[in-house]
Amino acid sequence: MNTPTLFFRILIASALLLSTGACTKFIDFEGEDSTPRLVVNGAFQPDSVFEIELSNSLGFIDISQIQPRTDGSVAVYDGNGSFVDSLTHIGDGRYRSNVTAAVGNTYTVRASSGAFGEVSATDYIPDIMPIDSWDTASAASSDPFFDNSGLDIFFTLSDPAGSENFYMVEVFESAGYYIDYVMDPSTGEFVQDTIYLDFGPQKLYLSTTDQVLLSEADGFADGGELYGETFFFSDRLFNGNIRRFQLRLDYYSGIANLEIRLTSASQSYWRYRRTIDRYDYSSGDPFSEPVQVFTNIEGGLGIWAGFSASSAVIEF
Amino acid sequence: MSPDSRCIRFLLSAIFILTLLTSAIGQNATISGHITDAATGEALIGATIYDFKSGKGAVANNYGFYSLTLPADSVSLRISYVGYQTQNEKRKLDGNVVLSFELSGSAMLEGVEVVATQNDNELERSQMSTIEISLDKVKSLPVLLGERDVLKTIQLLPGVQSGMEGASGIYVRGGGPDQNLILLDGVPVYNANHLFGFFSIFNTDAINSVRLIKGGFPAEYGGRLSSVIDMRMKEGNSKKIHGEGGIGLIASRLTIEGPIIKDKTSFMVSGRRTYIDVLTRPIIRSQGEGIDGGYYFYDLNAKVNHKFSDRSRLFLSGYFGRDRFFVKDSYSARSAQEPYTETLEAGLGWGNAIGALRWNYIFGPRLFSNTTLTYSSYDFNVGSQFESERVENGQTINSSQSIEYLSGIRDWSAKIDFNYFPDPDHSVKFGGAYIYHTFNPGINRFEENDGVARQDTSFGSNRIFAHEFYTYIEDDWRINEKFKVNGGVHISGFSVNSKEYFSFQPRVSGRYLVNNRTAVKASYAHMAQFLHLLTNTGIGLPTDLWVPPTENIKPQLAHQVAAGVVRDLPADFSVSFEAYYKYMENLLEYRDGAGFFGNATDWQGQVESGRGWSYGGELLLEKKMGKTSGWIGYTLSWTNRQFENINFGEVFPYRYDRRHDISLALTHTFSERVDVGIVWVYGTGNAVTLPLERYRRLSGSGDFFRGAEVGHIESRNNYRMPAYHRLDLGVNLHKETRYGSRTWSFGLYNAYSRQNPFFLYFSNDREGNQRLTQVALFPLIPSVMYNFRF
Structure with missing residues (x-):
């Protein structure tokens, strides 16, 4: 048994000792009424078609299944704001274009679905570094x-x-x-x-x-x-x-x-992947600082990078 | 030239100049001496001496020494101290004279009116944001399990916040728990907690005085950003043997003090020990054969002092305290052929050891010196040992394994302080210190003996040695009857691993007397703190680790401005209001995902350095005298933090950002035999980090987490715990006895059994719904304690 493990065991034993008189109760959670937001997840790379997943967020304690958004409208624009392509739903909330992305270009995604207002995000493809x-x-x-x-x-x-x-x-x-x-x-x-x-x-x-x-x-x-x-x-x-x-x-x-x-x-992709990595690493450790996962979707959640x-x- | 030699030169020059100044003032005469308690001989720190004719006065220092230079003429003196009978003395002054005064406490003088002077002091002094803690209040207010606690009384003051439920950690004006300079007889205490912070290490019976400074810091103090808690241990009754003690639900304590040579040498010894282990051991042992365990803590304070002459006095004081948690499990297989036994013992312990050797020497009626050698150490260790014994082929084979983790800090220091009183309008303090730090940021020791070979390995961080010095000078200058200013500078330096840091810290505070009942005050203080405390729980765990600054982690700095007004009200009431703004740099905060107990060698990788600020207002309505006394404090404050790589660089509230904080602490004396105490506190809930939403994450080819979800956290510390409030009630029943007196103290902690949040987590209810769950530690807890004095 290593030292931290031993310490944790002793700490838990101490906590149990201290909490013999402790009271536990359920309390109201302000996040219970949080309004769902549209979630866009898409990462693009050179010579690959644009593909995103569309869903919506739920309150943290809402136990219902997150459903993909199949009625969405998704379009990609270039750095000048010119229309590039409209993405087609291919099932399970996934949308795909027929156009491929190119190195050095900036792309904006705009998505909407049902009662959710339009959300958007902009990012670019950095040069390939051999x-x-x-x-x-x-x-x-x-x-x-x-x-x-x-x-x-x-x-x-x-x-x-x-x-x-x-x-x-x-x-x-x-x-x-x-x-x-x-x-x-x-x-x-x-x-x-x-x-x-x-x-x-x-x-x-x-x-x-x-x-x-x-x-x-x-x-x-x-x-x-x-x-x-x-x-x-x-x-x-x-x-x-x-x-x-x-x-x-x-x-x-x-x-x-x-x-x-x-x-x-891109900085957005890097920050997203880095925070996701950290999120997974600390998941389940009650003593670690909670991790904020990066998002760059304006008006919604997710990543477009x-x-x-x-x-x-x-x-x- | 090294910083140390610069420091010594500065001090010698200052002494030389002051000696010249002293000899130049010839037409005046100086009255000097000590002001002490008539019954015990204890120094009355902060007692005042005032000359009606000249309108000049002086205040006794931490050793009861005062010096008042007046025109060589007849003088009419008033010597006073809160709770003591005022003395008046008229005499002709035709040369320097040593006059020591012994004041009698109110309890000794029935029918004699005692003049309240504390409010006068508050109006008089240039310093602000300073509160003298009444030890009578500490002893009469109800507390958790009846264990009197100085730090918990300090938590009831405006500008000071408690951390978690029941904990004795303090957070002053938006500062962290590491930013409080807690001094016991002038020696820094590195971990002031017992039992994971539920009790402080200070045994009230051994304490003579407590002063809290939240801002406008005098130049003599340094090394921490947010507060100074200056505690002085009792010197020991120099008149007669005296004792006091108490028997409580979880601990008992005993203090004995008295003269070794009357009025010359006295001692004080005070001890306290919990007996939770004794009470719970039978229950633990009943869990199974060979099972044992327990927890206890103890404190030992001791002090001895000897007066060589009226000019020379030596003090030796020490504190030693320790917490110990242990478990033991043993097993025996009683096979006749091959008997086998094994024992597993594990434990954790932590404690402070503090010592001070102090020499007061009075060079002349206007120059008082104090030379001190100090030692302070804090260590934490956790370890386990496994031993087994078996018989094979008639041979006994013993094997053992042990692993231990040690961390801590140790200081040796030497310092010299001078008080110089050139005339009644100036009170100069200057001095310097050198501190030798040894940091032990975590060593693992592994030892194994398998009956054949023995292995002994140590690994982990190496010890770090560091040098710190400071020098200071300040003058409390009474410009005229209205204006008084305390200005000074504190210069400090730190050297570690070939890296050096210096800091120049100007300090100034001033008072303007609007009328004889109202004073307006303002202050500015720049503070530097070289040491950092690594703690990501914020509840004062013994694993919290002191570390020095490094190449990347710079010393913490703070600038604080404050302004306020103090006013005496009728019927012994007084009110004060202070507004402050504090800006802090190089604060440490754990990064997202940083673990709880990482290897100390890598702590720099787990933390971020950033800035913080706090501002607010503090209102204190106080009544110090009369049958009903106490205070109501209200603090309205905002405290924020900002770090480049935390919360994506955005500002977020500090964990203990508390918008509203109210404390009510009252005692009422019905008669000499009965008094009651009431405490009510209310505080905005602590800020914690919780996800409010969940959503699907990006899934790519080969992504193991396809369809997995993440909890969305909008901002660090984005969620408020429910508000904290609590009512404590207590009653003390006093009675004179054959041997002295006794007091039964009954208390109700959390009288209306409010379930205050200790921490929050998500769990499922019986229907499978996810719910936010609150853990509260202390419901209504009654207590009883028997106190005695002889």
């Missing part, structure tokens, strides 16, 4: 059980000068192979063969001691090391410079391909 180069090195795992099975991944990024840029980096394990002895059904003998794995991209849990990533951390660092599946960072500390970043896999089997995915995000992604595949 991974200039990458390399790897074997590393000691922080878990002694894995011995020296860790892997350090390094990648280099050239940040453009004069603009504020926001990034997210993730590593996926996608496909791979290994060689093993398998029984030949025709002869019944064991022969060497290549076993291919294709399990779809799986996001990996990472750590880093990279100072830029640490400085942007939301406090999920431990002992000077940052842990997580997605690292969020801005160019605040290296604006206009080329920088080499370090990521670590605590355990890498060496039999699957790795994909480094670098997302160049752009991003572009680049990746590098490390094949083994």
